[in-house]
Amino acid sequence: MPNASPSPLTLYGLILREIRFRKWSFLLATLAVAAAAAMIFGSEALLRVDQKRTKDFLQQKQEETEKSIQMHEELVATAGAKLQDTVRKQMLTLGFNILILPKDVDVAALHLDGSISETMPLGYAEKLANSNIVTVNHLLPSVTKRVHWTEQEMDVVVNGTRGEIPIMHRALKQPMLDAVAPGQMVVGSTIQQKLKLELGQTVTLLGRDFTISKIQTERGSIDDMSLWIDLATAQEMLGMQNLIHAILALECECAGDRISDIRREIAEILPGTQVIERYSQALTRAEARSESKRSAEEALAMARSEGKATIDRERQRRTAILQQQQSLNNVLEPTVLVLSCCIVAALAFYNFRQRKSEIGLMRALGFGSRSILGAFLGKAILLGALGGLIGVAVGIAIIATRIVRMQPSVSLIEIWTATSLTSTAAGIPVLMILLTVVASWLAAFQAIRQDAAIVLQGE
Amino acid sequence: MLLCLEGLNKVYSTKSTKVQALCQVSLSLNEGDFVSVQGPSGSGKSTLLFTAGTMLAPDSGKVSFLGESPYAMPANERAAFRAKHIGFVFQQFHLVPYLNVSENVQAASLGLPASQRMTNSKVEQLLDQFGLTARSRHYPSQLSVGERQRCCIARALLNDPKLVLADEPSGSLDESNAQIVLQELRRFSKGGGAVLLVTHDSRAAQLADRVVHMKDGVLA
Numbered sequence: 001m002p003n004a005s006p007s008p009l010t011l012y013g014l015i016l017r018e019i020r021f022r023k024w025s026f027l028l029a030t031l032a033v034a035a036a037a038a039m040i041f042g043s044e045a046l047l048r049v050d051q052k053r054t055k056d057f058l059q060q061k062q063e064e065t066e067k068s069i070q071m072h073e074e075l076v077a078t079a080g081a082k083l084q085d086t087v088r089k090q091m092l093t094l095g096f097n098i099l100i101l102p103k104d105v106d107v108a109a110l111h112l113d114g115s116i117s118e119t120m121p122l123g124y125a126e127k128l129a130n131s132n133i134v135t136v137n138h139l140l141p142s143v144t145k146r147v148h149w150t151e152q153e154m155d156v157v158v159n160g161t162r163g164e165i166p167i168m169h170r171a172l173k174q175p176m177l178d179a180v181a182p183g184q185m186v187v188g189s190t191i192q193q194k195l196k197l198e199l200g201q202t203v204t205l206l207g208r209d210f211t212i213s214k215i216q217t218e219r220g221s222i223d224d225m226s227l228w229i230d231l232a233t234a235q236e237m238l239g240m241q242n243l244i245h246a247i248l249a250l251e252c253e254c255a256g257d258r259i260s261d262i263r264r265e266i267a268e269i270l271p272g273t274q275v276i277e278r279y280s281q282a283l284t285r286a287e288a289r290s291e292s293k294r295s296a297e298e299a300l301a302m303a304r305s306e307g308k309a310t311i312d313r314e315r316q317r318r319t320a321i322l323q324q325q326q327s328l329n330n331v332l333e334p335t336v337l338v339l340s341c342c343i344v345a346a347l348a349f350y351n352f353r354q355r356k357s358e359i360g361l362m363r364a365l366g367f368g369s370r371s372i373l374g375a376f377l378g379k380a381i382l383l384g385a386l387g388g389l390i391g392v393a394v395g396i397a398i399i400a401t402r403i404v405r406m407q408p409s410v411s412l413i414e415i416w417t418a419t420s421l422t423s424t425a426a427g428i429p430v431l432m433i434l435l436t437v438v439a440s441w442l443a444a445f446q447a448i449r450q451d452a453a454i455v456l457q458g459e
Numbered sequence: 460m461l462l463c464l465e466g467l468n469k470v471y472s473t474k475s476t477k478v479q480a481l482c483q484v485s486l487s488l489n490e491g492d493f494v495s496v497q498g499p500s501g502s503g504k505s506t507l508l509f510t511a512g513t514m515l516a517p518d519s520g521k522v523s524f525l526g527e528s529p530y531a532m533p534a535n536e537r538a539a540f541r542a543k544h545i546g547f548v549f550q551q552f553h554l555v556p557y558l559n560v561s562e563n564v565q566a567a568s569l570g571l572p573a574s575q576r577m578t579n580s581k582v583e584q585l586l587d588q589f590g591l592t593a594r595s596r597h598y599p600s601q602l603s604v605g606e607r608q609r610c611c612i613a614r615a616l617l618n619d620p621k622l623v624l625a626d627e628p629s630g631s632l633d634e635s636n637a638q639i640v641l642q643e644l645r646r647f648s649k650g651g652g653a654v655l656l657v658t659h660d661s662r663a664a665q666l667a668d669r670v671v672h673m674k675d676g677v678l679a
Contacts, residue, residue, distance in 0.1 A: 018557050362569075368534070368538045368570075453515035457509065
């Protein structure tokens with residue numbers, strides 16, 4: 001045997017030599033600690049991986065829903081633009097019908113009995129026709145007055161009207177309404193029914209004879225009690241030469257919400273007048289368009305709401321699964337820790353029993369309590385660190401296997417970084433060291449308390 | 460005076476019995492003394508040894524070592540005091556099974572502060588002195604009983620103690636090994652150290668300067 005120079009012995013060397021000497025019990029303890037560490041790291045890491053997958057999945061769902069809603073929005077916007085364009089075109093065709101009246105006319109009275117008390121010059125119609133107004137296509141000046149039809153003993157509304165006043169700066173268009181020729185009369189349906197009038201029949205109105213050229217269909221308005229005759233005749237009969245009550249403007253080229261523009265333009269040309277909307281077709285169209293828009297928006301809101309509800313349901317479902325997993329971990333981890341602690345404590349106590357005389361000898365050699373405590377707890381620290389590191393390595397292998405199985409496209413490093421597993425991996429050996437120190441404490445305490453003299457004598 | 464024991468009493472109590480291990484024991488040792496304590500089993504010899512070795516506090520009486528009262532010291536200080544001044548030799552050797560011969564000898568210095576620990580050359584010198592150089596890397600289980608006891612004495616002498624306490628050091632040894640061990644102890648005392656030897660062995664008594672007898676805890 002070679003005579004080698006002895007290497008200095010330290011307390012740490014003593015611990016290592018003891019571990020090597022009683023390797024099987026140390027290995028058993030290491031396995032217990034490693035199993036606990038692997039289980040804790042594995043369960044914690046898997047929970048985080050699942051949390052991340054859930055987060056990614058929900059984010060992906062959210063993005064898909066938002067994309068889908070955005071596509072819907074674009075479709076609705078395109079359809080809305082087309083609808084608006086269509087409506088605008090329809091508006092160009094249909095136009096607004098507005099009535100230009102003297103400013104002081106009581107509009108309520110007009111609607112009630114069809115009469116208009118105030119007048120304006122006939123020249124206003126020509127003035128408007130000769131202006132550069134672009135919003136009005138057709139102009140029909142008229143007089144309107146409630147009179148007592150003495151020949152028939154009834155009140156009627158007499159309307160004097162004539163053909164369209166051409167708008168001079170534009171090409172002539174097809175007249176919107178036919179003029180009533182002099183000596184002819186158009187009658188409302190109620191009058192026709194009461195008087196049993198017929199087309200071509202001659203009637204006398206305030207001393208003048210008229211031939212009935214047209215009978216209006218029932219309108220359910222004051223028109224049913226109205227008569228239409230030539231404007232000039234009406235002016236003469238009613239003593240309103242060169243005066244008119246109103247100008248009917250047809251086919252205004254504007255969208256439904258531009259009545260204010262028309263008012264402003266006409267007010268500039270014809271001071272002392274007011275403009276009222278005569279028919280509501282355009283408004284109805286505008287409302288229909290608004291309704292379409294609202295329906296589309298409601299459909300979008302519903303799609304958004306359904307998308308959100310789907311994501312919420314998925315989130316709740318996955319959260320419930322994660323909570324179950326967390327609950328399981330909450331039970332599993334302490335159980336494993338306690339179990340591991342018990343195994344380590346039992347092995348440490350067994351180790352103490354094996355080393356009683358050795359500890360007695362240490363006392364005889366002058367080892368203080370601190371050194372004996374150090375010998376036991378130093379071993380516990382090594383055990384915890386080694387078991388913890390092995391456990392974490394096994395845990396990483398478990399995670400890697402699971403990731404490969406579930407998400408082959410994702411690397412372990414990506415998952416590792418995203419789930420902040422470094423701190424867990426570093427923390428678990430520390431936790432295991434704490435566990436083994438706590439578990440070995442009783443044995444170490446027994447070791448420093450034992451009476452060395454008794455033990456050495458007993459041997 | 461190196462060691463002075465005065466009026467020591469020690470009683471071991473169990474639930475049903477009381478054993479008076481030491482009864483008014485007084486003994487003193489000077490440097491170079493080789494004292495053998497003889498007596499039947501259970502007479503209190505080992506109790507006297509451990510009490511003198513500052514490991515077992517008496518119920519009453521006074522222990523003085525180099526003018527100091529070790530039992531008045533805090534436990535850790537007393538342990539360091541023991542490591543520095545007292546060496547133990549046991550009948551059962553009490554070698555650490557996972558340390559080789561060299562390490563077992565070195566283990567004695569672990570009780571000392573790092574600055575006071577013995578050098579490797581001291582270990583080598585002791586191994587050479589006890590004929591264990593060739594066995595320095597061997598473990599206790601690979602040694603003969605004589606080699607184990609020599610290793611045990613080498614360990615006891617590593618820190619240059621003032622006192623060696625030996626409990627039946629030759630009890631497990633054959634004639635030649637017993638002679639070697641006792642001669643080594645004798646040599647230590649001649650070198651200025653004190654030896655308190657507890658034994659049944661009459662050969663030890665022949666080497667001792669003084670032989671005292673003990674019976675039922677009383678020193679005669």
